[in-house]
Amino acid sequence: MSETDDLYQALIMERARSPHHTGALDPFDAEAEGDNPMCGDRVRIRVAYDHELISRFQHETRGCAICVSSADLMGDAVIGKSGPEIAELAEAFDAMVIDGRIPDRSEFADLRALAGIHAYRSRHRCAILPWQALRAALGKAMEYQNG
Amino acid sequence: MSAAVKSVGFDVERIRSDFPILSELVHGKKLVFLDSAASAQKPRAVIDAMVRTMETRYANVHRGLHWMSERCSDDYENARDKVAAFLNVAREEIVFVRNATEGINLVAQTFGRTSLKPGDAVVVSEMEHHANLVPWQMLRDQQGVELRIVKITDAGEIDWDDLERQFADGRVRLLAVTHMSNVLGTYTPVERLAKFAHDRGARILLDGAQAVVHRAVDLRAIDADFYVFSGHKLYGPTGIGVLYGKRALLDAMPPFLGGGDMIRSVTYAASTWAEPPYRFEAGTPAIVEAVGLGAAIDYVQAIGFESIAAHERSLTDHAMASLASIEGVHTLGHAQDRGGVVAFTVDGVHAHDVATLLDKQGIAVRAGHHCAEPLTHRLGLESTARASFGIYTTHAEIDSLAAGLRRVQQVFSR
Numbered sequence: 156m157s158e159t160d161d162l163y164q165a166l167i168m169e170r171a172r173s174p175h176h177t178g179a180l181d182p183f184d185a186e187a188e189g190d191n192p193m194c195g196d197r198v199r200i201r202v203a204y205d206h207e208l209i210s211r212f213q214h215e216t217r218g219c220a221i222c223v224s225s226a227d228l229m230g231d232a233v234i235g236k237s238g239p240e241i242a243e244l245a246e247a248f249d250a251m252v253i254d255g256r257i258p259d260r261s262e263f264a265d266l267r268a269l270a271g272i273h274a275y276r277s278r279h280r281c282a283i284l285p286w287q288a289l290r291a292a293l294g295k296a297m298e299y300q301n302g
Numbered sequence: 303m304s305a306a307v308k309s310v311g312f313d314v315e316r317i318r319s320d321f322p323i324l325s326e327l328v329h330g331k332k333l334v335f336l337d338s339a340a341s342a343q344k345p346r347a348v349i350d351a352m353v354r355t356m357e358t359r360y361a362n363v364h365r366g367l368h369w370m371s372e373r374c375s376d377d378y379e380n381a382r383d384k385v386a387a388f389l390n391v392a393r394e395e396i397v398f399v400r401n402a403t404e405g406i407n408l409v410a411q412t413f414g415r416t417s418l419k420p421g422d423a424v425v426v427s428e429m430e431h432h433a434n435l436v437p438w439q440m441l442r443d444q445q446g447v448e449l450r451i452v453k454i455t456d457a458g459e460i461d462w463d464d465l466e467r468q469f470a471d472g473r474v475r476l477l478a479v480t481h482m483s484n485v486l487g488t489y490t491p492v493e494r495l496a497k498f499a500h501d502r503g504a505r506i507l508l509d510g511a512q513a514v515v516h517r518a519v520d521l522r523a524i525d526a527d528f529y530v531f532s533g534h535k536l537y538g539p540t541g542i543g544v545l546y547g548k549r550a551l552l553d554a555m556p557p558f559l560g561g562g563d564m565i566r567s568v569t570y571a572a573s574t575w576a577e578p579p580y581r582f583e584a585g586t587p588a589i590v591e592a593v594g595l596g597a598a599i600d601y602v603q604a605i606g607f608e609s610i611a612a613h614e615r616s617l618t619d620h621a622m623a624s625l626a627s628i629e630g631v632h633t634l635g636h637a638q639d640r641g642g643v644v645a646f647t648v649d650g651v652h653a654h655d656v657a658t659l660l661d662k663q664g665i666a667v668r669a670g671h672h673c674a675e676p677l678t679h680r681l682g683l684e685s686t687a688r689a690s691f692g693i694y695t696t697h698a699e700i701d702s703l704a705a706g707l708r709r710v711q712q713v714f715s716r
């Protein structure tokens with residue numbers, strides 16, 4: 156179906172079918188959930204730190220192919236990164252979803268597979284939901300560290 | 303029924319030509335619109351009636367002492383007459399509201415807050431749209447009434463044994479139930495439900511948002527106490543809906559909203575209320591939309607519900623058979639009496655992905671929980687896709703849906 160190759164690319168289908176980072180990480184340093192009440196999609200993220208860098212990441216995602224693959228590709232992109240670096244990445248990802256322009260950064264070698272979602276406005280939230288959950292998890296971790 | 307068989311006396315191509323939007327292209331493809339249960343498309347007759355009102359006969363209603371206001375008031379009240387005849391009730395029993403949702407909220411906040419006391423119970427079914435669940439939850443929390451949920455069977459019909467149990471303690475004062483499920487397509491046996499409720503001292507409210515589009519509704523025969531529907535699902539405009547209430551019930555109910563048009567007299571100290579239906583129509587109403595709804599009723603009645611129902615029955619049979627023949631596709635809702643709403647799942651493919659991949663083929667379906675989240679969970683699901691039919695739906699469009707679903711499966715099997 157050539158007309159949807161811009162969205163349902165091989166990498167997205169592969170990660171939706173066989174994600175690399177699924178599970179309920181334990182022990183973990185921070186966790187958060189994101190859900191979309193419009194469709195019932197739900198993402199739970201757990202991360203562990205090593206010297207302020209994310210050393211391990213797992214997600215449990217109940218959702219569409221876009222949501223699952225986005226959570227999984229996010230895992231590839233954020234392992235080894237610090238909180239501020241991830242916040243920057245998340246912003247760049249949001250911008251790509253909205254306008255379709257691929258950021259000139261090495262992390263987007265795979266994340267670019269989701270750029271096609273920009274043409275499907277009703278599906279933006281599917282791609283962004285895992286990043287929102289991750290930001291929530293990192294926010295909690297910050298509170299914990301500062302508290 | 304095969305795609306070649308057509309309902310007698312029902313010319314779907316001619317009907318389609320009445321709907322300008324059906325000749326639009328989507329993603330460069332012919333639009334296959336299978337989302338009429340969410341909101342139906344509008345025939346030229348409705349569009350023209352609304353434009354004509356705004357171009358030639360428009361002013362505020364019930365107020366102006368001038369020609370335009372009188373003509374426009376006539377048209378607005380004429381729409382009420384059409385609705386009353388359509389449902390076989392009196393015009394004083396027809397309240398114009400924004401939509402079915404507002405109608406139910408009106409009943410909850412007026413009848414509910416004055417006639418139901420703490421300890422009384424309201425019963426709704428497991429297959430209600432949020433519109434016929436949330437207003438009763440709000441009333442429960444405000445008023446201390448109990449909200450009970452009657453079960454449905456796995457086929458998607460009211461579980462009568464459970465209904466008996468819900469009513470057993472004699473505390474139920476209102477049964478609020480759908481006339482046709484927007485997910486399962488089930489028509490509920492409304493005459494029998496009304497009798498059941500009345501025999502036990504309860505009133506019955508029917509959510510007719512889906513049913514009224516597909517079959518003739520005679521509220522005298524049903525003996526409903528309250529009935530609601532929305533104009534936009536009946537090929538009319540958005541922003542106009544109908545609440546029917548039995549005259550004696552409306553007479554006893556306090557206003558819902560306060561303002562102009564709903565009063566008898568006003569002083570700084572206090573006000574008195576107009577008679578129904580005006581008591582419940584505060585402020586300038588949706589005048590142009592009411593005229594549009596009247597035109598929509600004229601339109602469907604000219605076609606006739608007998609042939610509409612036969613056409614949609616044949617479409618539904620064709621859709622259920624076509625989808626069932628695709629391995630990995632599962633239809634929901636197997637009530638004896640069901641209408642043209644077919645929710646389904648596709649193994650291994652989330653409903654959103656189904657909807658997006660169909661959309662790229664020009665096929666519009668809905669995906670999600672269809673504003674019936676508890677029902678979706680009751681069915682053991684998180685979301686479903688839904689194809690729904692209207693008078694302009696063709697057998698060929700259902701064939702397109704079936705072919706489209708096979709392509710969805712191909713994409714997901716790569």
